[in-house]
Amino acid sequence: QVQLVESGGDLVQPGESLRLSCTASGNIHSIDFRGWYRQAPGKQRELVAAFVGPDSVKDRFSISRDNAKNAMYLRMNSPKPEDTAVYYCNADFTYYSGGKLMNKFDAWGQGTQVTVSS
Numbered sequence: 001q002v003q004l005v006e007s008g009g010d011l012v013q014p015g016e017s018l019r020l021s022c023t024a025s026g027n028i029h030s031i032d033f034r035g036w037y038r039q040a041p042g043k044q045r046e047l048v049a050a051f052v053g054p055d056s057v058k059d060r061f062s063i064s065r066d067n068a069k070n071a072m073y074l075r076m077n078s079p080k081p082e083d084t085a086v087y088y089c090n091a092d093f094t095y096y097s098g099g100k101l102m103n104k105f106d107a108w109g110q111g112t113q114v115t116v117s118s
Contacts, residue, residue, distance in 0.1 A: 002026030002095040002104065006087060009112030015078050020112060022089030024070040029101060031093040033065050033072040038085035039111075048087070049074055079116045086111040 008020040024031050035050030049063035050056040057063060060083075062075040072089055088111045093104050 002028060002093070002097075004089055004091060004107055004109035006089050006109040006112040009087060009114045011115045011117065012079060013118050014080055014116055018076045018079060018114065020074040020076070020087055020114070022072040022074075022091075022109060024091065024093060027096040028070055029094040029096060031067075031070055031091055034090045034092065036061075036063060036072075036074045036087060036089055038083075038087045038114075040082075040085040043085075045088070076114070079114070081116050084115050084117070086113050 003026060004022055004024055006020060006022050008018065010018060012018050020036070022033070033051065036048045037045050038048050039045040048058055049061045051063060060077045060079070063073070065072040074087065076083065089109050091107050093107060095102055095104065
């Protein structure tokens, strides 16, 4: 089964940096990571960081990727309580299934919880 898996979420104190990871598992042929989103309780999902587009990275965040590992990362610097949310990664990828090359657009992981609290 081909899927995106986020990890690294934790309970951290304000100002304590954190790095989230998103890895693609399964018979991946190619992957185009689109970015990181988050959803706080009672709020809509919002963009946190993307590789393209104006104003695509919120202050105190940085985004990177390692194509060799089929992985994407989100670095949270000096997080604040308002950064508390479930963080999701988003990507398009192609994969092999039954000997055929398939497309998966707009794929999401299950999310990883980040709680910033003293």
